[in-house]
Amino acid sequence: MIRFAWLQSRTQTLVTAALLTALAVTATITGVHFSNLYHSLVGHCQTGCDLATSDFLSHGHFMQRMLDLVAQVVPALFGIFWGAPLLTREFETGTYRLAWTQSVTRSRWLVTKLAVVGTATAVLAGALTLTITWWYRQFDVLDSNQYAVFERRDIAPIGYAVFAFALGTLVGALVRRTLPAMAATLVGFVFARVAVQLWVRPHLIAPLHKATSLLVGGMGFEISDGTVHVITKGAAPANSWEVSSNLATSSGLTPTTAQVSAYVHQYCPAIAVPPAAGQSVGKAPDPSAFQACQSQLARAFHLVVSYQPASRYWTFQWLETGIFVALALLAAVGCYWVVTRRTA
């Protein structure tokens, strides 16, 4: 049965592999080029490294846009073009009647197909994400917060692709028609990705907390209906994932919005001027007044930052991959149940 499953999926696997090889060749050629550029600009810099770094980072935007797109989209494509049609094609052309009357049980037929095509999905998605991660290695070191590109690097995309494939087959088994199954797979996949990103991932491990001065990191003011909101950002340690940052009083309590607003109104009236009528953004305050206000606020408040440290990056990668592989197994079990139990 393995040989037959391969016979049936051979063409699509080889075509996909060829496309990915073309991408990998492009990535290798440009990757070597950027690697040389990195070494000549940044690798040996003694002085003026900031300039050299920004010079290096000004290159390769086209490839970056392309690879970002590929990394984001390809896992979903495994679901839409491999997962969804896997069973719907059998139903639509009636070939399930041929397949299920050979001397192989329906359950073995399904499990083997899922295993063979699922493995091909994992292998090809793995090759893809390896290529992309390798291409980005120097850009990532210099530029990005690793958590900002979390979904497009390392092993997480393998989990996404395997899940998309399994979801596609489950939807196909339920819907039995290719186009609706493809559409439903895309919707389901995007929903699962967003749900995990927004509601699951932040709660996987309790974040660390750190108190810092208000003078660290960025700060801004937002005025609406006379209330001044203080916005803070970037006070978490480098390369970590800032979950939240809140003001706190010297006694450790979180001040209310009204308290903060009143404080700003009292100590920095120059900041608390609302925008002129008809304008959404107020005139930028005088830098010295801004700094004065910042120091003024720093006397009364400090920042409490919740963050996931850089060292937990791989833990999160494994957890994310694990969650999606587990979801994929769940979808596969559902598909098995539908195909073997439900009347054809």
Added chain:
Amino acid sequence: MTVALEANGLGKRYGRRWALRDCSLSIPQGRVVGLVGPNGAGKTTLLHLAVGLQTPTAGTVSLLGDRPGSGPAALARFGFLAQDAPTYSRLKVREHLTMGAYLNPAWDTAFASARTEELRLDPGQRAGTLSGGQRAQLALTLAVAKRPELLLLDEPVASLDPLARREFLQTLMEVVASRSISVVLSSHLIADLERVCDYLVVLVAGTVAVAGDVDSLLASHHRLVGRRRDPLTLPSDQSVIEASHVDKQTTLMVRTDAPILDPGWTVTPVTLEDLVLAYMRRARDGAVELSTGLAAVQ
């Protein structure tokens, strides 16, 4: 004698509609069985239930004594040619034979390749580009090379032109004779079955209208033509399948195992087609309402 296909109170419901209802029959092995009935009579449903593609809503069915879908051994014992002869349009003829070899432990490689050669099927051709007749032949080859004890074919010739139809049935009979396989063959056209079948099951509106050996069915049914009379006056061992009356004449089809002695009747034999059509009409219109039918014309 072992039983090829046995059904007891078998029923299958789709939503509110019963595609097959209270179907009981027992088909002996070693026969070529014609399963005939109008479109929508439940022929496909019956065959799908028998091979385990579907599960019954009511009753039981067994194929060669096995419960359908009970495992690979049961699957290996029959060959099934589904309606419209499904094949994988993107796989080549050769790859279909490879599939058969991969998926069936008893696969007869020599037969499969000899057969495709005889049919002049190009092994490198994709199944999607074959003609309807060639595709049906390929599907039949796949089903037979499994070395089944029983071959079930669902409307195998319905979509074929007359020449391909004849060729297909000829191939089928050659194969069946040389390999002593039992066959169940469905069709909505009795003409397709007349030449090949020796056992007949007539299915109408989801139930079995009549079933039996073709020769004994023909021997026990007679057409009686005579002076107009009420069929109720017939001897009790003659059951009326169909009655029609014009002016002074009554025509009946009766079933009886005893000879017809009444000299008032002209007795002629019935053809298989007459017989099947009579049962189909009867099942459609309900059993002959004898005296009221007569009263209406009087």
